[in-house]
Every structure is written in C-alpha cells, then in structure tokens.
Amino acid sequence: MSSKLIIHATNVHQGGGRTLLDALLGQAPGGPVTALLDSRMALAQGVAQGIDIVRVKPTPMARLSAERWLAANTGSDDVVLCFGNLPPLFKLRGWVRVFLQNRYLIDKTPLANFSLKSRVRISIERRWLSGCVGHVDEFIVQTPTMKRLLDEKTHGQPPAHVLPFVTDKQHYSRGIGAGATARTACQGRFVYVSSGEPHKNHRTLMKAWCLLADEGLFPSLQVTLDATRFADLCGEIDVMRARHGLHVRNLGHVPHSEIRALYADADALIFPSTLESFGLPLIEARQAGLPVLASELDYVRDVLDPEAAFDPYSPYSIARAVKRFCGNQEPSLPLLDASEFMNYIVKKGRLSCES
Structure with a gap:
C-alpha cells in the first residue's frame, strides 16, 4: 500500500x-x-x-x-x-x-x-x-x-x-524595498490588522491614541475587530472615541483577500502585540511596501526591522513612536548647568518651572 x-x-x-x-x-x-x-x-x-x-x-x-x-x-x-x-x-x-x-x-x-x-x-x-x-x-x-x-x-x-511559510513569499525583505515601493509621506493613517485577544494589546494602543488627542493630534486608525466576539473591547473603544474625538474606525472582520487593500490605503501598519508566534501582518505589510511601527520584541525582529519601535506596555512610548513617524518631534529637555540649578535652589519662594 x-x-x-x-x-x-x-x-x-x-x-x-x-x-x-x-x-x-x-x-x-x-x-x-x-x-x-x-x-x-x-x-x-x-x-x-x-x-x-x-x-x-x-x-x-x-x-x-x-x-x-x-x-x-x-x-x-x-x-x-x-x-x-x-x-x-x-x-x-x-x-x-x-x-x-x-x-x-x-x-x-x-x-x-x-x-x-x-x-x-x-x-x-x-x-x-x-x-x-x-x-x-x-x-x-x-x-x-x-x-x-x-x-x-x-x-x-x-x-x-x-520553516516559515506564507501564502505568497514575493516582495518580502526585512526593510522596505525588494520590489515594493516605499512610501515616505505620512498623512497620519494607520491600520492594525488583528483579532481582539488580550495579547493583541488594543487597550494600550487606544490609550496612546488618547494621549495624542490630548496634545491636539488626531491620526486615523483602522482596526479589524469582530464586534460579536470582542463586544466588550469594541464598547470600550467606542467610549474612548466619543470622549476624546478619536479618528478610530472598526472595520469588523475583514476577509484575508481584502487585507491588501487596507495596506494600500494606509501610511503605516502599527502592531503593538505583546506576543506572537509569527506575526503574519508584519510580513504582509512589508510585502506591500508599508512602513511598520511595532513592539520592540524578539518576534518582530525575527521577521523585519520596523521603521519605528516602541515599548508595547507603555502608551506613552507608542504615542511617541507615532509622533516621530509623523514628523512631530519631542521637545528637548530644558537642561540647566550646575550654576543655574544652584541659583534656583537658593531663591526663596515658589517659582514657576517648566516640567
């Protein structure tokens, strides 16, 4: 036989x-x-x-x-x-x-x-x-x-x-290029293709978007959450969106055949997941020539070098990565020398100070 x-x-x-x-x-x-x-x-x-x-x-x-x-x-x-x-x-x-x-x-x-x-x-x-x-x-x-x-x-x-395998291995490389056209202009359009399990880290991502809104920055974000399976998470996102005026849209479950169109309409993939065995959207975004902002974790570095990396457990780190990518630089610290510091210390009374 x-x-x-x-x-x-x-x-x-x-x-x-x-x-x-x-x-x-x-x-x-x-x-x-x-x-x-x-x-x-x-x-x-x-x-x-x-x-x-x-x-x-x-x-x-x-x-x-x-x-x-x-x-x-x-x-x-x-x-x-x-x-x-x-x-x-x-x-x-x-x-x-x-x-x-x-x-x-x-x-x-x-x-x-x-x-x-x-x-x-x-x-x-x-x-x-x-x-x-x-x-x-x-x-x-x-x-x-x-x-x-x-x-x-x-x-x-x-x-x-x-033995990593994907549906189509064409145009993949660690950096943007290799047959794909890199995009340089950023209009603040981000996409996060993922389900809503806890390790996908949507809540921290949304906190980062709230921090950006507090600074008057409103980048757009599209997510792909099944509203039935992840009803609680979708409800929390709706509350944050209404409270802070966030430009966040949930597309619901998107068939894999339509994912590439999402990448074509975005400036970057943002991927704050805290744990992955592979991270297929990272590969697919790279194949589409899409810049990637991702967690500074081993699973990401296994497959590509992101254009920006962040601490996925810190909404401040995520927000700063988004700002850097969009060309909004953090101001430098208002450093003092020892003499200026001592002059402040010896003065009596409360003085206003930049923090």
Whole structure:
C-alpha cells in the first residue's frame, strides 16, 4: 500500500492559521491526501481538490473520535502533519510532524486577562502538549524565537525546525524595498490588522491614541475587530472615541483577500502585540511596501526591522513612536548647568518651572 499524507487540523478555522491552512490545502502533493478539518473551516471553491476531507465537529467527543480515527488509519509509511499545534493524543505508526504556532502553549505568559473558558482551554492544551510530546517525531515552527522557547521546554527532543511559510513569499525583505515601493509621506493613517485577544494589546494602543488627542493630534486608525466576539473591547473603544474625538474606525472582520487593500490605503501598519508566534501582518505589510511601527520584541525582529519601535506596555512610548513617524518631534529637555540649578535652589519662594 502506498504512503499517504494526513493533515490533522481539527481545531483550525479562523485567523492566521486558517489563512495558512487554506494555502496548504491548495498545494496537495501527488499521492493520496486526507485532511481532518474543523466543520467550521470554510473552503473556497477549488481548494483541496483531490483531497479526501473528513469533517469534525468542534465538540470534545468528536475531537476524541478524530484522534481514534487517526490512530486506526495511520500506516507506518504515512506522514501526519498536525497543523493545530497539538501532538496526536495516541502514538501513531507513521512519521508525525507538528506545526506549532500557538505561543501560549510553550510560553510562561500568565493567562489572567483571558476569559475563564479560554484559560481552561489553554491550560488543557498545555498539558496535552507536555504529555504527548513523545508522540512527535519533529516540530515545525515559524521563527527562531519559537524554536528557542520550544527547545527550552522539550530540551530539543524531538527536534524543532524553523520553516516559515506564507501564502505568497514575493516582495518580502526585512526593510522596505525588494520590489515594493516605499512610501515616505505620512498623512497620519494607520491600520492594525488583528483579532481582539488580550495579547493583541488594543487597550494600550487606544490609550496612546488618547494621549495624542490630548496634545491636539488626531491620526486615523483602522482596526479589524469582530464586534460579536470582542463586544466588550469594541464598547470600550467606542467610549474612548466619543470622549476624546478619536479618528478610530472598526472595520469588523475583514476577509484575508481584502487585507491588501487596507495596506494600500494606509501610511503605516502599527502592531503593538505583546506576543506572537509569527506575526503574519508584519510580513504582509512589508510585502506591500508599508512602513511598520511595532513592539520592540524578539518576534518582530525575527521577521523585519520596523521603521519605528516602541515599548508595547507603555502608551506613552507608542504615542511617541507615532509622533516621530509623523514628523512631530519631542521637545528637548530644558537642561540647566550646575550654576543655574544652584541659583534656583537658593531663591526663596515658589517659582514657576517648566516640567
């Protein structure tokens, strides 16, 4: 019997994972291929042609049944790609590769800001990964930072390899150029393409926009938040927008096919996320020749050199980066020499002083 490829992706149906899985299914190799997919994972017409699709409902019992199916139907010559971060629940006879792109599973980042449901899910998945790491022959990650974190957790066994892939690798470089036209004029139009999980850091970003408004600066910002999934966050943004007169617009969920048009209409991507396994919008913005203002963190430097970097935990740092990019420089400190300082000290009474 000939070997086959089994793509196990029962917990992928949205975000960057969905985008990459779509691209992968469109590149099926010769030979038999079976894909176990979440029932919510919609496929474009023509994608996954020639692939045997097995739909799995997003319930614990259906997921368990899929794991049992995988154990029963994997032959010794087969290759299994687990595309949903987690190893097989049971030891398989074939060669098992796990594509790991959820940094929360290997990072020690606290989960306090997540909902109870999300905390429970991530905690279970962390235990699943740790308990079933022996079922993996090889991990695949997207960046050197993810490899370092994973190696620290697994002590390098099984080995992890850095194999970053995107839907289209054309026009990518660490800096603006390489086939893309750099934009130099800034009209204060920013875009942030992301979902609304806590690590995406929208609240700190909005505080930065409020600080800018307090200085009489009103750059525009477009975000892509699903108003149903992130209702509380969208409500907070609405309050800030009304209170400070912010030029912030939520576009809602934007299909990946329309993202490039957002980049074409912006002066820069701003990306204040505090934690990423890859950061696909960073790659896509660079391919579009769009300047990037991003967190000064390892995951950013893994993939590009931003035009401006900031401390993602400080709204003041974010606001200053935006001002610099738009040509609004911070005033210099009103330095004194020792003589001027002493003259102030010896004077009696309260004097006005620039702060």
